[in-house]
Amino acid sequence: MKGVVFTEFMDMVAERYGYETLDEVLAGAKLPHNGAYTAVGTYPHTEIVALVVSLSSKVGSPPDALVRAFGRHLFGRFAELYPVFFQDVPDALTFLERVDSVIHVEVRKLYPDAELPRFQASRRADGGLNLLYLSSRHFADLAEGLIEGCAEHFKQPLMVQRRNQPVADGSAGSAVMFHVSPASGVAASPxxxxA
Ligand code: HEM
Structure with missing residues (x-):
């Protein structure tokens, strides 16, 4: 996983919980290089999982909620770091529709060794978007947070439902369908x- 993901994660922890907590989270994660990440380096994605688990035991929030919160934070940072990806994109659903075919294609040009998920996007007749997340990793919570961050960025409330899909026998990866719809006021739980 690219170092930019780690440096943004550490920035979020420092911002929300302070540097002392960040130090404890790094110590608790028992990483091989004590959390010395550079934005352009590449590190095992299991290290971000170790950091999340360490943060979770420190602050008492469940890992999935922390990863989603990180996804929302990360989207805001991506919008600052890569404004060019937002040019001529009129709304949140158009942006999400283009993550696989445009955004991550550009990301791969910047970072040829990026480990990116695949997304299959299809517009529904009701105006919503079905986004199928496919990855050899298990970062659907991150995807959900990024989708929420996209809604916040465009100031367009979205309702997000997700459902695990079956994966091929013997595959260690994940397949999760996100059913994204423009929110029209009140949403039914869950x-x-x-935004
Ligand atoms: C400006 C927008 C975006 C940029 C610049 C961007 C860039 C990146 C980068 C640099 C990585 C790390 C790759 C690596 O560590 O090797 C990544 C991973 C990922 N991205 Fe994006 N991304 C963007 C938008 C999105 C959105 C909107 C979604 C969700 C719909 C998304 C879903 C993911 C996920 C889930 C991963 C983790 C890897 C995995 O699950 O296999 N990204 N992206």
Whole structure:
């Protein structure tokens, strides 16, 4: 996983919980290089999992909620770091529709060794978007947080429902369908409304 993901994670922890907590989280994660990440380096994705687990035991929030919160934070940072990806994109659903075919294609040009998920996007007749997340890793919570961050960025409330899909026998990866819809006021539980 690219170092930019780690440096942004550490920035979020420092911002929300302070540097002392960040130091304890790094110590608790027992990483081989004591958390010395550079934005352009590449590190095992299991290290971000170790950091999340360490943060979770420190602050008492469940790992999935922390990863989603990180996804929301990360999207805001991506919007600052890569404004060019937002040019001529009129709305949140158009942005999400283009993550696989445009955004991550550009990301791969910047970082040829990036470990990116695949997304299959299809517009529904009701105006919503179905986004199928496919990865050899298990970062659907991160994807959900990024989708929520996208809604916040465009100031367009979205309702996000997710469902695990079967994966091929013997595959260690994950397949998760996100059913994304423009939110029209009140959402029924357990769907989540972002923004
Ligand atoms: C400006 C927008 C975006 C940029 C610049 C961007 C860039 C990146 C980068 C640099 C990584 C790390 C790759 C690595 O560590 O090797 C990544 C991973 C990932 N991205 Fe994006 N991304 C963007 C938007 C999104 C959105 C909107 C979603 C969700 C719909 C998404 C889903 C993911 C996920 C889930 C991963 C983790 C890897 C995995 O699950 O296999 N990204 N992205």
């Amino acid at each position: 769907d989540r409304v972002a």
